[in-house]
Amino acid sequence: MGIEFRDRIGLPIWRRATEDSVKRNRNDERLGMFRNISRRDFLQGTALALAAPSWARAQSPSIPPSGFQGQDDASTARGHRVRDGIFRQLPSHVVDTGESYDLVVVGAGLGGLAAAHVYKKERGGNARILLLENNADFGGHARRNTFKWNDTTLIVNGGTYDLEAPEESPPEAREILTDLGIDTERVQGFRDPDYRERFGLDSTCFFGPDVFPEVTKKQFIQGFHTIGWEEFLAKTPLSESNRAELLTLYTTRKNYLADEDEPERALAAMTWESYIRDKMGLGDTAVRFSDIYATDLGGLGCDALPATHGYSDGPGFFGVGGKGFYEEEGELWYTYEPVYRFPDGNRSVARQLVKKILPDAITGEDSMEGVFNGKVLYDRMDMADSNVRLRLRSTVVRVEHIDGGSRVAVYYATSDGEIRKVTAKSVVVNAWGTVAKHIVPELSEGQREALEGYNHCSALYINVLLDQWKPIADAGAFEMYTPGRYQTWMHVLDPLHVGAYQPEHRPDKPTVLSMFKYLRKPGLSIEEQLKLNRYELETKSFEELEREIRTELEYVLGPWGFNPAEDIKAITVNRWGHGYIVFPHPDVDSPHHIRGQRRVGRISFAGADASGSPWTQGAFREAHRAVHEQLAL
Ligand SMILES: Cc1cc2nc3c(=O)[nH]c(=O)nc-3n(C[C@H](O)[C@H](O)[C@H](O)COP(=O)(O)OP(=O)(O)OC[C@H]3O[C@@H](n4cnc5c(N)ncnc54)[C@H](O)[C@@H]3O)c2cc1C
Incomplete structure (x- = not known):
């Protein structure tokens, strides 16, 4: 029997399985819930320790949590302690590192990395720059999931998907893309142009009787868009x-x-x-x-x-x-075509930025192909003798002016619970707007109120490794729009090849099926939805998600011979709680992001949030603006 969970105000959240229902049952067996596959679970880019369910522990003591860079969910917890005001009062013991910088950047997402790049470019190689990042990895939303199956390595994005509408990029963003050597026409050249024709594939839309009662037989219809x-x-x-x-x-x-x-x-x-x-x-x-x-x-x-x-x-x-x-x-015609992307989405762009500011931290030549295929050397990111340093697992808890406003002190929490202090001439806060309001006490009431208007959606980017995808090809699909269903959209790997990365894109070869799911609670207000979606995203077990994923894929693809128990070889779930920026109540006269990004002395605000839209090139423009605000002082 299921238990109905209700939140504090009595709203039903979702039905959660009890101990009884996680025991083996016929559906789970058929779906392949007991198969020993690789399972990975990332919350906001941080690997969560996967508690193997009881049946799996009994069956397969070797199911690994598949950690990423040895992370646990401590960085998420540290971030939430900032939100909960734990650091409003700094502890009596703060370690003064004595380190002093020209620029400290808070948050090493695409925007923060771009800010460091622009500052270094403008001020030259002697500029001392420190990036402090909460997570155990750089890139923020821009993440890569790597799958290995027999001799094949497949690379796919775990977050930020593509360089949307590059032709509409603001000039500042174009300049950064050019600095990085990212040539969008050459990016298009990574794509196999004949692939769709060769296998008779198209963009499709799925129709099934459960969503559309007039439909008697499940069908994929080619030609959507x-x-x-x-x-x-x-x-x-x-x-x-x-x-x-x-x-x-x-x-x-x-x-x-x-x-x-x-x-x-x-x-x-x-x-x-x-x-x-x-x-x-x-x-x-x-x-x-x-x-x-x-x-x-x-x-x-x-x-x-x-x-x-x-x-x-x-x-x-x-x-x-x-x-x-x-x-x-x-x-x-739909504007979001053609799609300009690397196999790992804008993770490659984040890598290019790291290569620019810390050339030794990524092996290989400084080209799109070299950086995509290079190895990230995490131990080269925070070298004492380097003018640019990127410090991971460092959660900024407070940023405030000192010395009569001529410098800024930045306090951050380390993974072992210490609070440390560095100082800088300038700071660019590229953490989300929702974080900025907690760490900069000097904000005016008006600016704080503007930042209160920032919200983020909750999304699941799910990547499922299949050892072959003939059922999908038989349905004539490479991408599948699924109105009214569990996910909005899904597709097999884009036929991309980058330098040494040359996977075979054929229906009888492995692929990664990417499913894009956005949490919703129709019928509730946008504020209630945002709150409950976040709660669901953070608390739903991997096991429940896996069951949902397998059930959905069986329903949609089953008629073409898809067998979830046999065909699924790995599942990676990327949970994005701080997903796209959303303004529930846009202010036409004085937009929240314009009020929220106002410079406070030697502290400037950047990031996609400051641009008012979830757009990489918007984050680049804001990085450029924030750095130039500081350079002009
Ligand atoms: C799933 C997903 C898909 C997306 N797809 C696209 C796409 O296809 N194209 C596109 O243009 N945009 C896309 N976006 C939007 C994306 O947000 C931006 O393109 C871009 O990645 C934002 O970069 P950013 O640096 O502003 O923010 P983020 O990438 O979120 O980086 C902010 C960083 O700040 C860190 N941080 C937060 N608090 C602290 C603290 N207190 N101390 C230290 N560090 C902190 C975070 O850990 C994070 O690394 C997508 C977003 C999501 C979530």
Whole structure:
């Protein structure tokens, strides 16, 4: 029997299995829950120790926690102690390291690494720079998952996926990409251009009877985003009225806000769903398909997100001036194509940045191929004789001016519980906006209030190693959009080759199936959803997730011969609690991120959060701004 968990205000959270139900049962056996496979679980990039479930311990005492750089979940706990105000009062014993820098950067995500790069470039090699990072790895959201199967090594992103819309990058971000030697045209060249044709694969959409009652047989329909909407919809097993609804959603050029005096304000004041229902007059099917874009790019459903997100990313907004779709040859096409990416997403970009600021910390030549295939030497990151140092497992707990405002003291907690102090001429805080408000006591009330408006969605990036993927190829798919289902979207490995990395992308060879799941609680307010989603993300057991993953894959791919017990060889779950930045109530007149990023003396604020959107190039622009604010002092 299941227990229903309720939160403090009495809202049901989800049904959690009791001891009884984790015992072997017929479904678990069929799904392959008892198979001895590699299981890895990362929370915010930090490896969690996997408590092997009782059945697995009995069956396979050797199931490893598959730790990453020897991490445990201590860094997450340290971060949460900052949030809980434990360090508001510093302990009486603080170790003064005596170290003094030109610049200290808080947080070594893409933005923090970019800030260090820009500062070093502007000030020259003698500039003394320290990056302090909470986690046991650099890169923040930009993570790599590596899988090995027999002689094959497969590399995939665990977080930040691609260089979105590089042609729209602000000039500061372009400059950084150029400095790194990242040439987006050459990145496109990593892709096998004939792969889809060779195996008859396409972008597909899945239709099953549990989500669409009029559908009698599970089907993948090819051509989602790749052929005209009328042609695509005519192939779907949807009812005529649902097809008509989607045709309007995807092809309308009407301005549904023509009677609004201030359309931008109107969009900010309504949810994306109310735009679809009340302004467009469409129903559940249009909402379900819009959820694809809402979750993938905003991290929540369109029931929760403001309609401004729809304007940026969704169908149905073209006539209002929306950016998600553009017109070419009489059709409206999805803007987020083509995709510019390395196999490990923007992790390669983070590596390139490390190579620039700490050339000895990554082996191999300084080229896209060299850095992708190079080895990261973690013991070269914090060398006493280096002008640039990157210190991991170091959680900044306080940043404040000293010496009459001429310098800044930065206090950080180490993994063994010590509080240490360094000083700097300037500090760039590139931890999330939600962290900045806890560590900089000198913020004004107004700025603190702006930072209160920052929130992050909760996402699961799940990577499943398959020893072959013939069932998926038989379904004609390389990517599968799955409206109304467990995940928004999934795909097999992109056919990418980078230098020495030359995996064979063939249906009879291993692949990694990536599933993108965004936590939601439709029916609750956006604030309640954000809170409960985070709670679920942090507390749901790996075992429950694994059962969900296997059940879903069996349902969707089973008719094409997929057998979860036989075909799944490893599962890695990346849990992102501080996922994409979300502003539940956008302020049109004075955006939160503009107020939240104001310089406080020798302390500047950067990161994707400061750009107001979850975009790598936005983080680069803010890094550039923050460094130049400080250099101008
Ligand atoms: C799952 C996922 C997928 C994404 N995909 C894309 C994509 O495809 N394209 C895109 O452009 N953007 C994407 N994003 C958005 C992404 O956030 C940005 O592109 C970029 O990675 C943000 O970099 P950042 O440095 O601002 O933040 P982060 O990468 O989050 O780095 C912040 C760092 O600060 C550290 N930190 C926090 N508190 C402290 C403290 N007190 N002391 C020390 N360190 C601290 C954190 O550990 C973290 O490493 C994605 C985000 C997520 C979560």
